[in-house]
Amino acid sequence: MSSSLTDIPVRGGNITAVPANSPLERKGLTKKEIAADHPTWCPGCGDFSVLALYFKLIEKRKLWHEKITTVAGIGCSSRFPYFVQAHGVHYIHGRALPFASGISLSRPDLHLFVFGGDGDAFSIGGNHFTHTARKNIKMTYVVMDNWVYGLTKKQTSPTSPLGFKSKTDIGGATDQPINPMKQAIAAGATFVARTTHSNPNHVLQMMEAAMDHDGFSFIECLSECVEFYEGAFDASNPRKGGVFNTVPADHDVTDELAAYKLSGEAFPGKFGIFYKATRATKNANEAKVVAAAREKTASLKDWEILQKSFDRLK
Amino acid sequence: MSDATLTAPASGGTPKVSRVSEAIIRIAGNSQDGIQAIGGFLARLAGRSEQEVMTHMTIPATISGGPSIFQVRIGSGEVLSSGDEADVLLAFYQHSYEGHINSLKKGGIVLYDSDHVEPKPEWQKDYHHVGVPISGLTVEAIGGTAKDKGKNIYALGLVAKMFDLNIPKLEKLIGERFTSKDPSILNNALAAFHAGYSHSLGSVIETFAFVESQKKGRPQVVMNGNEAMGYGLIAAGVRFGAGYPITPWSDIMELLRRELPKYGGSFIQCEDEIASISMAIGGSYGGRVAVTGSSGPGISLKTEALGWAVMAEIPLVIVDIQRGGPSTGMPTNVEQSDLNIACFGGHGDSPRVVIAPADVEDCFYSAIEAVNIARKYSVPVILLSDQAIATRIEAFAEPNLETICQDISPDLTPVASHKPYDLSAADGVTQHLAPGTRIEDGVYPIATGLEHDEYGHPTGSPKLHSQMNAKRRKKLQTLAASLPTPNIYGPAEGNVLLVGWGSTQGPIKEAVDRARATGDSVSSIHIRHINPLPPGLENIFAGFNHVLVVEMNDEGLYGYGQLGGVLRACFGDKKIRGITKTDGLTFKVKEIVEKARANVATGLRKL
Ligand SMILES: Cc1ncc(C[n+]2csc(CCOP(=O)(O)OP(=O)(O)O)c2C)c(N)n1
Ligand code: SF4
Numbered sequence: 001m002s003s004s005l006t007d008i009p010v011r012g013g014n015i016t017a018v019p020a021n022s023p024l025e026r027k028g029l030t031k032k033e034i035a036a037d038h039p040t041w042c043p044g045c046g047d048f049s050v051l052a053l054y055f056k057l058i059e060k061r062k063l064w065h066e067k068i069t070t071v072a073g074i075g076c077s078s079r080f081p082y083f084v085q086a087h088g089v090h091y092i093h094g095r096a097l098p099f100a101s102g103i104s105l106s107r108p109d110l111h112l113f114v115f116g117g118d119g120d121a122f123s124i125g126g127n128h129f130t131h132t133a134r135k136n137i138k139m140t141y142v143v144m145d146n147w148v149y150g151l152t153k154k155q156t157s158p159t160s161p162l163g164f165k166s167k168t169d170i171g172g173a174t175d176q177p178i179n180p181m182k183q184a185i186a187a188g189a190t191f192v193a194r195t196t197h198s199n200p201n202h203v204l205q206m207m208e209a210a211m212d213h214d215g216f217s218f219i220e221c222l223s224e225c226v227e228f229y230e231g232a233f234d235a236s237n238p239r240k241g242g243v244f245n246t247v248p249a250d251h252d253v254t255d256e257l258a259a260y261k262l263s264g265e266a267f268p269g270k271f272g273i274f275y276k277a278t279r280a281t282k283n284a285n286e287a288k289v290v291a292a293a294r295e296k297t298a299s300l301k302d303w304e305i306l307q308k309s310f311d312r313l314k
Numbered sequence: 315m316s317d318a319t320l321t322a323p324a325s326g327g328t329p330k331v332s333r334v335s336e337a338i339i340r341i342a343g344n345s346q347d348g349i350q351a352i353g354g355f356l357a358r359l360a361g362r363s364e365q366e367v368m369t370h371m372t373i374p375a376t377i378s379g380g381p382s383i384f385q386v387r388i389g390s391g392e393v394l395s396s397g398d399e400a401d402v403l404l405a406f407y408q409h410s411y412e413g414h415i416n417s418l419k420k421g422g423i424v425l426y427d428s429d430h431v432e433p434k435p436e437w438q439k440d441y442h443h444v445g446v447p448i449s450g451l452t453v454e455a456i457g458g459t460a461k462d463k464g465k466n467i468y469a470l471g472l473v474a475k476m477f478d479l480n481i482p483k484l485e486k487l488i489g490e491r492f493t494s495k496d497p498s499i500l501n502n503a504l505a506a507f508h509a510g511y512s513h514s515l516g517s518v519i520e521t522f523a524f525v526e527s528q529k530k531g532r533p534q535v536v537m538n539g540n541e542a543m544g545y546g547l548i549a550a551g552v553r554f555g556a557g558y559p560i561t562p563w564s565d566i567m568e569l570l571r572r573e574l575p576k577y578g579g580s581f582i583q584c585e586d587e588i589a590s591i592s593m594a595i596g597g598s599y600g601g602r603v604a605v606t607g608s609s610g611p612g613i614s615l616k617t618e619a620l621g622w623a624v625m626a627e628i629p630l631v632i633v634d635i636q637r638g639g640p641s642t643g644m645p646t647n648v649e650q651s652d653l654n655i656a657c658f659g660g661h662g663d664s665p666r667v668v669i670a671p672a673d674v675e676d677c678f679y680s681a682i683e684a685v686n687i688a689r690k691y692s693v694p695v696i697l698l699s700d701q702a703i704a705t706r707i708e709a710f711a712e713p714n715l716e717t718i719c720q721d722i723s724p725d726l727t728p729v730a731s732h733k734p735y736d737l738s739a740a741d742g743v744t745q746h747l748a749p750g751t752r753i754e755d756g757v758y759p760i761a762t763g764l765e766h767d768e769y770g771h772p773t774g775s776p777k778l779h780s781q782m783n784a785k786r787r788k789k790l791q792t793l794a795a796s797l798p799t800p801n802i803y804g805p806a807e808g809n810v811l812l813v814g815w816g817s818t819q820g821p822i823k824e825a826v827d828r829a830r831a832t833g834d835s836v837s838s839i840h841i842r843h844i845n846p847l848p849p850g851l852e853n854i855f856a857g858f859n860h861v862l863v864v865e866m867n868d869e870g871l872y873g874y875g876q877l878g879g880v881l882r883a884c885f886g887d888k889k890i891r892g893i894t895k896t897d898g899l900t901f902k903v904k905e906i907v908e909k910a911r912a913n914v915a916t917g918l919r920k921l
């Protein structure tokens with residue numbers, strides 16, 4: 001498990017009774033143990049590879065079954081939790097981040113991964129994205145960006161490029177698309193990375209780095225919708241005649257402006273960690289508030305703390 | 315002051331001292347003058363003197379203040395409402411005097427600031443006028459130019475004198491309120507108080523003394539409904555919540571934000587109400603029932619997520635402090651118009667629990683009940699309070715916190731296997747299993763809003779959808795069967811039954827008392843469990859010719875209010891009708907009696 005999870009002071013009732021989690025105690029789960037339902041995605045959908053690499057991550061990092069919590073909103077990509085044999089949540093459209101925040105802030109002992117689509121993240125859930133990022137709530141968020149609404153069958157998404165012909169833009173999209181990387185950096189995310197489903201090793205690398213980051217870690221993972229936006233990402237896939245360029249070695253990941261500039265490059269752009277900053281997490285800030293308050297109350301039973309309040313109300 | 319009437323002033327000599335068992339004092343001024351503080355002192359004093367007390371206030375909706383009142387009713391016996399007519403009106407300005415003289419009973423005393431109020435000759439014969447240059451004398455007492463500061467405390471001194479209040483206790487209360495490091499602030503307050511207290515009210519009126527309270531040896535706590543609900547949630551073991559500010563819910567949110575860290579918990583301010591409920595459900599999913607809440611439009615925003623919690627069977631407490639609606643409506647006024655959204659809001663069939671506390675004390679206990687029902691039945695529970703109960707102050711017997719406070723930490727003991735939506739569970743009741751719990755057979759649950767099988771995996775099976783709908787319904791039917799039948803206030807048979815819910819309990823009971831005193835055949839019941847309804851209502855209704863549902867909402871397209879509509883749907887009984895209103899004010903006792911009389915053509919007496 002990432003060291004940062006154990007670094008967060010555990011608080012509240014017998015959550016403290018959860019044993020400290022040592023990765024060495026058990027062997028990693030096999031794919032068979034961690035796979036649940038057979039995915040319902042269309043054959044060839046990019047989401048398969050994201051799932052496969054999530055399994056790899058769990059296996060490689062020897063995460064405990066019961067300690068993995070996978071949360072998603074609504075969309076093709078958001079079906080994710082059903083395919084993972086672990087505690088999981090399939091929530092409502094666009095609101096997976098605040099839901100996951102509730103888990104993160106009350107259960108520091110869990111590994112929290114959120115998966116979803118571009119519509120889920122940047123349209124209906126846009127405001128939650130901003131606020132979860134600025135609060136720097138500890139979790140990993142992978143947006144499987146296919147530049148289209150998959151589940152509802154080809155409407156324009158907030159990341160659809162100009163000119164994309166969809167059922168809601170038969171003449172081609174005219175609204176300026178959102179740039180997820182810029183959005184994340186501007187919102188205050190402390191880990192911002194970009195990868196693509198067609199490069200498995202790179203996806204795993206990004207997932208590991210994101211998981212080890214103490215804070216809100218965001219990955220934009222291009223994930224092709226073969227049904228409604230075939231070939232969208234060919235230019236980034238060497239096997240389709242494209243180029244896969246990683247972030248230059250001399251890029252300073254703590255330089256916000258440089259990261260912003262990288263984000264603005266024309267497609268296919270660069271892949272890798274664009275931005276990474278150290279800033280107190282909401283989890284740590286809340287723990288601080290608690291620690292300060294507990295200085296006066298730690299020796300008291302809960303009812304005695306309440307009694308003190310009631311004594312002042314007489 | 316039911317015992318003593320304010321008879322003609324004693325001519326000359328020392329004023330007569332009358333013993334009274336209760337008094338209603340209305341303080342009218344501007345909100346920035348600290349009139350709430352006077353009322354607060356009086357309420358707390360009553361609580362410490364083992365008296366009953368109920369307050370009522372109006373606050374201007376504008377931020378910069380404006381006309382405002384605070385009414386306190388103190389009684390040595392039972393106090394059910396803040397009272398219709400005041401015994402004493404304390405008026406700071408001409409507008410306070412003119413605007414509230416009507417709420418003073420004939421023969422009552424108007425105590426006014428003669429620096430600001432010009433009394434009207436035509437009112438002098440109906441009300442005892444006592445003018446005191448409150449503003450000027452306050453400046454004299456504490457000096458300085460801040461002439462508007464401290465006059466509330468000066469007036470408190472006058473009231474203390476008039477009612478022979480316990481001075482050491484009041485001094486102590488003032489000391490507890492002014493805790494600034496600068497001692498001159500407290501000294502000024504005490505100087506103003508004593509100046510008021512020693513000001514001679516002359517021989518124009520009698521003064522009063524409360525008869526001893528009958529309730530001996532019961533320590534009381536004094537607080538408003540929002541405080542009681544916030545502390546109730548803490549006593550229930552809630553340690554996490556999330557919200558977005560809106561009046562009048564914000565008080566609870568601020569209280570939890572301030573208090574929870576002391577217990578190792580936290581309350582998060584979110585970007586909006588959808589995020590708040592989502593975060594709270596996330597917290598609940600984490601294993602310990604969490605809370606969110608709102609008022610007015612914020613409740614509308616929460617309904618999609620609420621439906622998810624119903625479908626996924628995750629426990630949750632949602633507080634709704636009702637205010638005037640729809641839309642932004644009347645933010646600082648009371649209304650009971652959220653019953654429908656609380657019981658039915660959202661798409662699809664989504665049974666949830668709704669509990670409406672009946673007074674301030676009940677806010678405390680309802681919060682605990684809500685948490686326990688949510689846990690036991692894995693269901694969202696809505697605490698349906700309102701602006702009136704949220705802001706009024708009452709004294710109630712101090713709860714035994716050592717026995718009441720509970721620990722609801724998640725149980726993470728490994729289990730052999732787990733079906734989150736087990737269809738063979740008795741009465742459909744299954745429990746949420748917190749993440750972090752090891753499941754030995756390696757099959758893990760998904761909490762989901764899609765219709766699902768017993769493990770939480772999606773299904774399109776028509777049979778499963780029917781079965782799961784039945785499961786979600788059955789567990790609430792099981793809860794319903796376990797609920798207590800409401801007590802009947804008054805005889806179990808008669809002509810008219812008044813049915814109330816929420817904050818109207820006091821005025822309704824008082825209306826029953828008043829009507830019965832004049833020979834009418836009226837009883838009442840108060841329904842706390844709004845959804846599901848408790849058993850036995852049909853039997854109760856059978857004992858009466860008329861069932862009148864008293865509620866602060868519109869009569870609706872078909873002529874009865876929101877609970878009235880539900881009761882009609884339940885019992886299909888034409889004798890169920892409504893007494894409703896939407897003027898944004900609490901029911902007066904007189905109003906209920908008059909409307910009931912008007913409603914029953916043949917009169918309230920038994921036929
Ligand atoms: C409140 C609400 N509005 C609309 C929908 C319908 N809906 C489901 S998924 C979706 C868009 C999905 O697009 P995206 O998030 O990009 O996911 P993808 O299917 O492409 O992976 C929409 C509009 C919904 N489920 N809920
Ligand atoms: S519609 Fe597109 S995104 Fe959805 S499963 Fe099929 S290929 Fe994947």
Ligand SMILES: [Mg+2]
Nearest residue numbers: 117118148149
């Ligand atoms: Mg998409």
